[in-house]
Amino acid sequence: MSDRNASLAGFVRALAALCCAVFAAHFAWADPALPNNDGADGVLRVCADPNNMPLSNSKGEGYENRIASQMASDFGYKLEYTFFPQRMGFVRRTLRDKVPDTQNFKCDLIIGVPKGYDLTATTRPYLHSTYAMVFTKRPELANINTPDDLLKLPPETLRKLRFGIFSQTPAVDWLLGHNLIEQAVSYQAQSGDPAAFPGEMIEHDLAAGNVDVVFLWGPIAGYFAKRAGDSVRLVPFPPTPGIRFDYEISMGTRYGEKAWKDKIDQWIGSNQDKIDRILTSYQVPILPVTGATAASQ
Structure with missing residues (x-):
């Protein structure tokens, strides 16, 4: 990773x-x-x-x-x-x-x-909100409407994706559980830089193609996905047993x-x-x- x-x-x-x-x-x-x-x-x-x-x-x-x-x-x-x-x-x-x-x-x-x-x-x-995935609109990701749909992608497509995650978040456990953690790009939760902000993952790296799918707390994901306009899609995680995504x-x-x-x-x-x-x-x-x-x- x-x-x-x-x-x-x-x-x-x-x-x-x-x-x-x-x-x-x-x-x-x-x-x-x-x-x-x-x-x-x-x-x-x-x-x-x-x-x-x-x-x-x-x-x-x-x-x-x-x-x-x-x-x-x-x-x-x-x-x-x-x-x-x-x-x-x-x-x-x-x-x-x-x-x-x-x-x-x-x-x-x-x-x-x-x-x-x-x-x-x-x-x-x-x-009461939940984590969400945000990804760029492109043909190979067009049928992703739930987090599980990501896992149904053709193996050759799924293996090429890079996932942006923050440390110590539910997304880490989710990727681990689906043997995708080696494709993760890990971001430190607290770097000490007061000028940094969480939406950079969408506004900078997703836009630049450095990552393909990012996992963020829903309020942050929704706001920065809206700012990105029609170029991205947001898919929230529903409350489910096991890994907790909603708080x-x-x-x-x-x-x-x-x-x-x-x-x-x-x-x-x-x-x-x-x-x-x-x-x-x-x-x-x-x-x-x-x-x-x-x-x-």
Whole structure:
């Protein structure tokens, strides 16, 4: 298997635990003696990645930015951000970090964390999506409508394909299970380069012919496939027994801030239709959300 450095910026970098890799910060419970920001002063302070489209960026162009903006508007709050690359140390440097010379936390809400994530308390899930394959439109791949269809290609065609994958994702296990891992081009989940972004796999390498099929977290795959226009196709992985490709996403708050978490929970429950419209506009593959509160207090 060949190796290549690329970067999965942002949460889904961390997500793929969801997906891609898990944050490696130490676990800490909130100190109840410290004051909570929790919007009491009319400000929604969001912790976000400045370069992780389609989730978020410093220009406010991601779907997480739009969800935060809608929430702030509904609460009648001003919206402020603390930006930090969403990789190792993200929670420690944002949600758990305080403004210098004060006891106030820098930010109070992470818009996207895996349901049940242990570094934060988690709200009810608001997004349920899945991994997807993206490949260029060409005759030999025209009949691929499900992931299993890829496996039905003529052996001589299948053997020539190069598969772009991020390390520590379900795609690795899927290729291993079908004896295709030797054809994989492996991308590192966390390269440390804050300027890199996960959609590069589609926008650069797929377009250049360096890989033939890429496997990405659905929200990322949908957004960059749309940007690529009619030159590519997207095929999502359905929820199936065995290797897990689908995950639910919640919002993250500090432990011990039950009233604040409950307020966010109530907003999600009352505004799922607004959230779904935002997600759909970014071509996010959407599966039904359980609606159950995932969480830790």
